[in-house]
Amino acid sequence: MLEIKNLHANINGKEILKGLSLSVNAGEVHAIMGPNGAGKSTLSSVLTGNPAFTVTEGDVTFNGKNLLELLPEDRSREGIFLSFQYPVEIPGVSMVNFMRTAVNEHRKYKNLEPMSASDFLKLQREKKELVEMDSKLANRSVNEGFSGGEKKRNEIFQMAMLDPKLSILDETDSGLDIDALRIVANGVNKLKRPDNASIVITHYQRLLDYIVPDFVHVLYDGRIVKSGGKELALELEERGYDWIKKEVEGE
Amino acid sequence: MEQQYIDLYKSHHESIKKHSAPAMNGLRDASFAQFEKLGFPTVALENYKYTDLKESLSIDYGLNINRIPIPVNPYDVFKCDVPGIHSYLYFVVNDGFYPVTDPRNTQLPDGVIIGSVKEVAATHPELLKDYFGKLSSTKEDGLIAFNGAFAQDGFFMYVPENVVLDKPVQLVNIMRADVDFMAVSHNVIILEKGAKAQLLVCDHTVDEVRFLSNRVTEVFVAEHAIYEHYKLENTHNKTTNLSTLLIDQDSSSNVLANVITLHNGVTRNMIEIDVDGEHCETSLCGMVIGDKNQQVDNFTSIIHNKPNCNSRELFKYVLDDTSKGAFTGKLYVAKDAQKTAAFQTNRNILLKKTAKMRTKPQLEIYADDVKCSHGATIGSLDETALFYMRQRGISADEARLLLMFAFTNDVIENIRIPALQDRIKLLVEKRLRGELSKCEGCVICQ
Numbered sequence: 001m002l003e004i005k006n007l008h009a010n011i012n013g014k015e016i017l018k019g020l021s022l023s024v025n026a027g028e029v030h031a032i033m034g035p036n037g038a039g040k041s042t043l044s045s046v047l048t049g050n051p052a053f054t055v056t057e058g059d060v061t062f063n064g065k066n067l068l069e070l071l072p073e074d075r076s077r078e079g080i081f082l083s084f085q086y087p088v089e090i091p092g093v094s095m096v097n098f099m100r101t102a103v104n105e106h107r108k109y110k111n112l113e114p115m116s117a118s119d120f121l122k123l124q125r126e127k128k129e130l131v132e133m134d135s136k137l138a139n140r141s142v143n144e145g146f147s148g149g150e151k152k153r154n155e156i157f158q159m160a161m162l163d164p165k166l167s168i169l170d171e172t173d174s175g176l177d178i179d180a181l182r183i184v185a186n187g188v189n190k191l192k193r194p195d196n197a198s199i200v201i202t203h204y205q206r207l208l209d210y211i212v213p214d215f216v217h218v219l220y221d222g223r224i225v226k227s228g229g230k231e232l233a234l235e236l237e238e239r240g241y242d243w244i245k246k247e248v249e250g251e
Numbered sequence: 252m253e254q255q256y257i258d259l260y261k262s263h264h265e266s267i268k269k270h271s272a273p274a275m276n277g278l279r280d281a282s283f284a285q286f287e288k289l290g291f292p293t294v295a296l297e298n299y300k301y302t303d304l305k306e307s308l309s310i311d312y313g314l315n316i317n318r319i320p321i322p323v324n325p326y327d328v329f330k331c332d333v334p335g336i337h338s339y340l341y342f343v344v345n346d347g348f349y350p351v352t353d354p355r356n357t358q359l360p361d362g363v364i365i366g367s368v369k370e371v372a373a374t375h376p377e378l379l380k381d382y383f384g385k386l387s388s389t390k391e392d393g394l395i396a397f398n399g400a401f402a403q404d405g406f407f408m409y410v411p412e413n414v415v416l417d418k419p420v421q422l423v424n425i426m427r428a429d430v431d432f433m434a435v436s437h438n439v440i441i442l443e444k445g446a447k448a449q450l451l452v453c454d455h456t457v458d459e460v461r462f463l464s465n466r467v468t469e470v471f472v473a474e475h476a477i478y479e480h481y482k483l484e485n486t487h488n489k490t491t492n493l494s495t496l497l498i499d500q501d502s503s504s505n506v507l508a509n510v511i512t513l514h515n516g517v518t519r520n521m522i523e524i525d526v527d528g529e530h531c532e533t534s535l536c537g538m539v540i541g542d543k544n545q546q547v548d549n550f551t552s553i554i555h556n557k558p559n560c561n562s563r564e565l566f567k568y569v570l571d572d573t574s575k576g577a578f579t580g581k582l583y584v585a586k587d588a589q590k591t592a593a594f595q596t597n598r599n600i601l602l603k604k605t606a607k608m609r610t611k612p613q614l615e616i617y618a619d620d621v622k623c624s625h626g627a628t629i630g631s632l633d634e635t636a637l638f639y640m641r642q643r644g645i646s647a648d649e650a651r652l653l654l655m656f657a658f659t660n661d662v663i664e665n666i667r668i669p670a671l672q673d674r675i676k677l678l679v680e681k682r683l684r685g686e687l688s689k690c691e692g693c694v695i696c697q
Contacts (some may be wrong), residue, residue: 048642051634076644088639092657101653102643109644141657158643 001026001197002047002067002166007058008222009046016042018222019058024166027194031208031233032201034219035241040201041085043219044170048082049075063165076102077109079165083155083172090142095154098142099124099161106162127160131187149180156187167191168199173207185210205237218244252308253290260400263316270318271403272372274379275437278388282399289393298392301577301609302519302548307491310461312433315345318403323427323457325349336670338421338451341365341406345426346434346464348404362411365420368439371407378409382439386469386497392521394493398467402437405466410446410476419449419479419668424464426454426490431461438468442476442504449479449668454515456486463491470498472506474528479667482510483675484518488543491517502528502557509665510537510549511675513682518547525554526562526588533562538662540682541574541606552581555588558618564595567662569655569683570606577609580625586617595625600632600658655683 002024009017016039024030034040046053047060049072060067062078070078090098103123104114115123128135131153143151152172159167169188173181188198188211200211208216208230216232217224220241225248226232236244260267260283268276291308292299315321325342339356342349348367356365364371364378372379387395406422426434442448456462472478484492492515500506512518524533539547553562568576580595599608612625632654640650659679666672 050638071647072638072641073644073646076642082642084639084642088633088636090633090636090639090654090657092660093653098640098643098645098653101645101649102640105644105646105649162643 001063003059003061005059007046007060008056009042009053010056011042011053015056016053016222017046020219020223022217022224024197024199026165026197028215029192029198029200029211029213031213031216031230032199032219032224033203033216033233033236035245036203038219039222040219041170044082044168044199044201047075047168048072048080073105074109076162077106081159081162081164081167083152083159083167083169085171085174087143087146087151087155089144089146091144093142095138095140095142096124099158102158103161123161127157130160130190131156132183133157148175149177152176152180152184153187156184160187160191165196166199167196168201170201171203172200173202173204181207182210205233208233220244220248252305253286256397256401257287259314267316267401267403270316272369272379274372274376274383275368275402275404278384278399282388282396285391286393286396286400289391289396291397292393298550298579301575302517302546304491304493304517304519307463307517310431310463312431312461312463313428314401314433314435315347316403318347321345321347321427323425325423325425326351326353336419336668336674338419339365339416340421340423343406343422343424343436345428345432346402346404346436348406360414360416362414363416364407364409366407368405368407368437369403371409375409378441379407379439382441382469382471383437384469385471386499386525387437387467387495390497392495394465394521395467395495398435398437398465398495401435401465402467403435405437405439407438408440408448408450410442410448412443413445414443415447416449419451419671421451421453423453423455424466426456426458426462426464426486428458428460428462432463434462434464434466436464436466438466440468440470440478442470442472442478444473445475446473447477449481451481451483451668451671454482454484454486454492456490459487459489461489462486463493465493467495468497470496472498472500472504474501475503476501477505478507480506480508481666481668481671482508482520484510484512484515485678486515488514488516488545490515493519495521496523498524500524500526500528500531500533503530504528505532507534507665507667508536509662511662512537512539512541512547513678514540515545515547518545519550520548521550523552523554524562525556526560527556529557529559531557531560533560534665535562535564536662536665537566538659538679539566539568539570539576540659540679541568541576542571543574544572545574547575548577550577550579552583553593555582555584555591555593558587558589558591560588560591562591562593564593565662565665566597567659568599568608569602569658570599570608571602573605575607578627579611579613581613582615582623582625584616584618584621584623589618589620591618592622594623597627598658599629600655601629602631652680652683656680
């Protein structure tokens, strides 16, 4: 589904990704872990086309298409979803209006008619239950005045509405208490299907108790330096990252 | 520039007076003398620093001093399609009140008088005598003095004690001429104790010539009266609209003024609200969507003379291309106006580096027990919000539009007529999309 080869990217001239390669197939959950500043969030920004980052080398294909040539909105319409580490507040834009616009832009891309108001409301109700989201939030402005937990739930709600092929969860566990974490993880698990995939970016192993990965990768200094099964996450939790840094530097 | 008008007045003041309401002639010579002294305002004056009228005033406009009827029937051509809005509809063609009124207007509540100043001068001279020029004649301003010298008619509305106008009154100013034309009018609005009225003023142009309008509106809001004033400017870019809105509030009255500029050439709104009684509520709002060479200046003052009053002021600008915006928010709290709560906000978005905005909050507070705040910002659209929306599949253009629309939304929320609010939402959206923002089926503002 996703094939990243030798990806180099920088922000304001500073190189962050230094030859990252990764391949994700349908049905898989990949966890990406790593110390602060390793480039975890840069990877999610580059995959979604954030204009603040510049790709200098490498290839990314998504379902056979050259992802790097696509506009951010077209990447979304092709099925890439990012659950933001810091969801943005947009005062004055109601959740309903925002979501309806997004859903209909996705439909337009697939040559489908806009969704009727009643179908949309039905879909919205159904997906809100998935993350136990307060129905009042839908009438508010996007993320405005939402608590940390509400914002993250809202991300998963949007993910459910847009039904992506590849979802990237960027530090979705940060700022969540244990109940909110369980709800968010439950939502993600319910959305898992054999034909979609996830990349879970996280700092701590905690989230992976709930969202069980098929593969765990360690990102360090802009590259994936170690890959393994879910037991690698436990090892990292126990031993920290220093032994990996030593291994890399000893190369 | 002034000279041709000074000469015109000297040679024609007899006919100006002859074709005017007698009540308007009382102050005419004094106004003229003041205009002779002040001349037209220039950028050298602090109050006009950001609106250069030189180009607009260099045009050789025609004036209709002899009040020759203008051949247009607004009822034939104007179909204001605000679904669900039922209004008492009146027209002013250039600066003349259109005499034939809509049959629906005969169902006005008892005692309400709506018509031209000229008409009312004949039927109710006492009403005009007490109010005409009461607020405007005290101002030292060249444009107001000019208006006093040349205005021959205007719109008049009187709502008697405890009468509530069940529908909004809609006043459509239509500019229609074959040559470059200047319209000068003076409106008077009176709400007696406990009265309630909503007025919607729409500015439209029909012809492609240069227009300049100089309109002064005086509003008297008595105790416990509620007045809402909406102004929607949607005129072509060769139009200069110079408007003065003076409102006087007596105790426990409630005033909302909301001025929206969607399209025009040069706009200067001078708005002054004098709060002359206790326990008043005042809301002054406005929005500007400017592009190309548009120039919009909202020069506003809220004067708190009495204690225990609240005022809110909110102005938002979205400026594109080489458009220029200016906002002055003078807030005056007199020494005795204790317990005043006054809040002012002006926020502006520049879509291009070539657009310019000048904002000037001006607080003069002489009382010591007050709550006052002001805030002014100039910025561009939030890039992180744009990216967030694009990540959800919303195109960059659509995302920008949603953000701009959201930005102006709180001004639109300050429209207390639901049908009008919906219509203005639509017009603003169309305007932001770059489509012609005229009302559907309206052939007036093509």
